[in-house]
Amino acid sequence: MKKTFYLLFLYLLAFSAKSERMVFTLEIKNHLFYPAELNIPANQKVKLIIINHDKLAEQFESFDLNREKVIFGEARTTIYIGPLPVGKYYYHGEFHANSAQGVIHVTDKIILRGKHAN
Amino acid sequence: MLINTLLIVLKHLLPLSFISMFYFVYNRQISVFYYTLKFIAFAVLVLLLQTMLIQQIQQNINEQWLELIRIGLYILFYLIACYLLVFCLRTSSQQGSRQHNNHKTKQLWLYLVAILSLIYFSDIQLYFAGVSAQINVLLPFSLGLLLGSGISLSILILGYFVLRSHYMKQHFYLVNLLFLSFCVGQLSRIINNLVQIDYLQSQQILFNSNFLLPENSELGYFLIAFVGYEATPTIWHVILYTLAFILPLIGYCYQQQKRHNDVSWRLPS
Numbered sequence: 001m002k003k004t005f006y007l008l009f010l011y012l013l014a015f016s017a018k019s020e021r022m023v024f025t026l027e028i029k030n031h032l033f034y035p036a037e038l039n040i041p042a043n044q045k046v047k048l049i050i051i052n053h054d055k056l057a058e059q060f061e062s063f064d065l066n067r068e069k070v071i072f073g074e075a076r077t078t079i080y081i082g083p084l085p086v087g088k089y090y091y092h093g094e095f096h097a098n099s100a101q102g103v104i105h106v107t108d109k110i111i112l113r114g115k116h117a118n
Numbered sequence: 119m120l121i122n123t124l125l126i127v128l129k130h131l132l133p134l135s136f137i138s139m140f141y142f143v144y145n146r147q148i149s150v151f152y153y154t155l156k157f158i159a160f161a162v163l164v165l166l167l168q169t170m171l172i173q174q175i176q177q178n179i180n181e182q183w184l185e186l187i188r189i190g191l192y193i194l195f196y197l198i199a200c201y202l203l204v205f206c207l208r209t210s211s212q213q214g215s216r217q218h219n220n221h222k223t224k225q226l227w228l229y230l231v232a233i234l235s236l237i238y239f240s241d242i243q244l245y246f247a248g249v250s251a252q253i254n255v256l257l258p259f260s261l262g263l264l265l266g267s268g269i270s271l272s273i274l275i276l277g278y279f280v281l282r283s284h285y286m287k288q289h290f291y292l293v294n295l296l297f298l299s300f301c302v303g304q305l306s307r308i309i310n311n312l313v314q315i316d317y318l319q320s321q322q323i324l325f326n327s328n329f330l331l332p333e334n335s336e337l338g339y340f341l342i343a344f345v346g347y348e349a350t351p352t353i354w355h356v357i358l359y360t361l362a363f364i365l366p367l368i369g370y371c372y373q374q375q376k377r378h379n380d381v382s383w384r385l386p387s
Contacts, residue, residue: 045320056251057248059241059244063333063349066310066350067314068310068314069314070241072181075181077181078181080315080320094245096122097122097125
């Protein structure tokens with residue numbers, strides 16, 4: 001029984017291993033996302049770092065991506081998105097939905113600049 | 119601001135309305151007044167504690183740990199609800215009302231309220247803190263808050279009368295099934311949280327029902343809060359839903375079998 005649990009644990013650990021992922025960054029300033037349009041590669045899981053430069057918290061939400069995360073004021077958070085097929089995926093800041101809006105373009109071609117992809 | 123506040127308030131108050139609705143359906147007695155006060159006091163206490171501790175939480179607890187704590191709370195909520203369903207709530211007319219009106223059962227209901235309050239008040243409190251810093255939006259914010267609270271309260275009252283009528287007609291299985299659906303819906307939120315922090319591998323979407331019932335529609339919001347509606351489910355959602363429905367049923371059958379064996383042992387041959 002113990003052996004079974006140990007093997008199951010190892011399996012789950014391997015299954016969820018965080019391999020090297022492309023990193024993208026979104027910034028929130030004055031309740032706006034920068035960049036408002038982000039390109040990420042198709043069919044790959046990517047790491048998205050969201051940096052909130054405002055003093056107030058914001059909630060990153062996207063029905064298309066099935067993601068919802070609160071970012072405290074002057075803090076950062078990390079979420080993983082993908083793998084996604086080619087298309088457009090909209091997101092918004094729930095606490096300031098009128099201004100904080102953006103779209104993620106999932107494309108086949110991404111140009112890399114240095115360590116971070118954007 | 120008004121519409122935004124209304125949607126945020128609805129999103130966070132609806133689950134609390136539903137748990138309150140089930141609580142009042144199952145616990146309608148004179149003595150429930152005392153527990154109702156405790157019920158409300160628990161929720162308000164949690165809100166106040168979070169308001170006071172939010173800075174310390176932000177500075178001292180890693181954001182990934184916060185996600186894991188949230189996931190743990192959803193799981194704890196589901197486990198307590200399962201315990202209630204299997205051991206405490208009424209499932210047949212033969213069972214006496216003593217079983218589901220004792221002190222332990224009412225304490226468990228309060229724990230359920232406390233857990234959901236912790237989860238949902240944490241986000242809404244951040245939103246309130248942000249709005250309170252802006253004087254020019256206080257009026258639309260207040261209106262949105264009033265409207266959202268009013269709609270949640272209306273749903274609570276309407277749902278209470280509908281479910282209570284079924285409960286009085288001894289349709290216990292229907293009420294219990296709806297309660298289980300609500301609890302499974304809350305548990306299902308852990309899937310997206312786990313995928314989001316890369317603790318669970320993403321899987322392909324099985325189907326997309328947004329064309330039938332969009333998640334960001336009014337009915338979509340309602341169903342998300344009530345049964346954890348997911349327009350783009352993955353295999354993880356299917357597995358979790360299935361297991362989360364089956365396990366309490368197995369527990370209930372085992373409990374019934376054990377009760378039947380105890381009774382037959384006591385009966386003279």
